Amino acid sequence: MRDSKNRSSEQGPEVGAGIRPSLAELVALRPLARQRTPVRRARSGARALAPSPHRGQGMEYAESRDYVSGDDARHIDWRVTARTGRTHTKTFQRERERLTLIVADTAAALYFGTRVRFKSTQAARAGALAAWSAAADGDRIAALAASDGSLVPPAGGGRGALRALHALARWYAAPPATDPGLGVALEHARRLLRPGSRALVLADAASIALVPARDWAAIGAHSDVLVLLLEDPLEHAPPRARVGFATPGGRVDLDLAGDAQRARWRDAFAQPREDALTRLRAARIGVESLSSDAASDAWLPAFARSEAR
Structure with a gap:
């Protein structure tokens, strides 16, 4: 797994407030995706949909x-x-335009962040960049929510990207009332994907860890799958102080000054993360981490590499 650091072509102030993603914020990422997306061309100058002497899946x-x-x-x-x-x-x-499917984990743990933006907002931004990148590649774009199985059906070009952006802004505005889990969404995704398709899974570590390795292997058997692990700096390096959090049930204060409390805090996040990485490695699924305070496009080179795997 690679950590997506804050090295990016992202410039200027943040478009959104960081708590809830706005559609305008996601649309504004289109030029950034173009800068990061190498255009696949044949020697004739046409896009990769043109005839190629190299035969691959689909x-x-x-x-x-x-x-x-x-x-x-x-x-x-x-x-x-x-x-x-x-x-x-x-x-x-x-045989047909490639499908790029964006799978959105909507676990409550994603609607949290301490620096720059919530993890949920970072997930929406990453999904938007994937959609714009896929549109530039000539792919059809679809999106799937873990909360209720909502599907944005495949469509190409800017129209397909905008449909996905509308859904991402809606899904990541607030935690859903119910969430059957990432595993249910992945089962749905497996039925949608065809040989040669590409999938980006936006997820929290605990959600990833709950999906058995065999299920990850099944979804990656015939498609290029990249998991983007959304994280926050506080999860790994909490301050030695009392920290207050706003939750749906009200404000919660935690004393993280003592060594014992800090150790319990780190373990609460470290174990699910390690379990998640173990499952993905066993299934040979690519994974990148993206912190809430990192440049939203820092992981995009891995998305471009996924089609070469």
């Missing part, structure tokens, strides 16, 4: 052309080669 035959040095010999078109007397190779194109 690819179909497009045409045959003259073989050149460096082409994969496994894709030689023997029929055309025999007919023309010159070696030809098959080229391939995507």
Whole structure:
């Protein structure tokens, strides 16, 4: 797992207040996603939806052309080669636009933050960047909430991205009344994903840890899956002082000055995090951490790398 630090092209003051994500804030991230997203192009200058000599998941035959040095010999078109007397190779194109699915964990632990913004707001911003990045790649974009299984159906381009942004702003405005858990959302996601699809899972460590490794392995069997672990600095380095928190049930004060209290605090966050990483490693699922005070786009290079895995 890599920690997404505060190195970014993100400039200027924060667009939102940090407690609840606004649609305007998420829309404003579009240029940032473009800066961070390498455009996938073939040698002709077209996007990667154009024919490619390299066959991958979700690819179909497009045409045959003259073989050149460096082409994969496994894709030689023997029929055309025999007919023309010159070696030809098959080229391939995507059977359909790739699907990028954003899975939003909505556990109550995400609606919390001590620096810059809540983890929930950071999750919404990260999801928005993924949507804009996917739109730039020519993907269809869908989004799924863990709270009630709400699905934003797949759509391409700016329209698909905006639909996802509307949903993210709504889902992360406040904790849901009920939340069946991330595992239910992942089961739904597994039915939606097809070979060659890509998924980004926005989640809290405790939610990740509750999903068995076999379920993570199932969702990652035929798709590129990246988990973004949302964190807050206070979870790992609490101040040696009395700290007050605003909760749905009222204000709560915790004395974190003593060593015993601080040890219990760290263990409460450290164990779920370790369990989460253990499950993801066992399932060979990629994971990045993103702190609430980090640049929201710091993890995007890993999202671009996910398609190469």
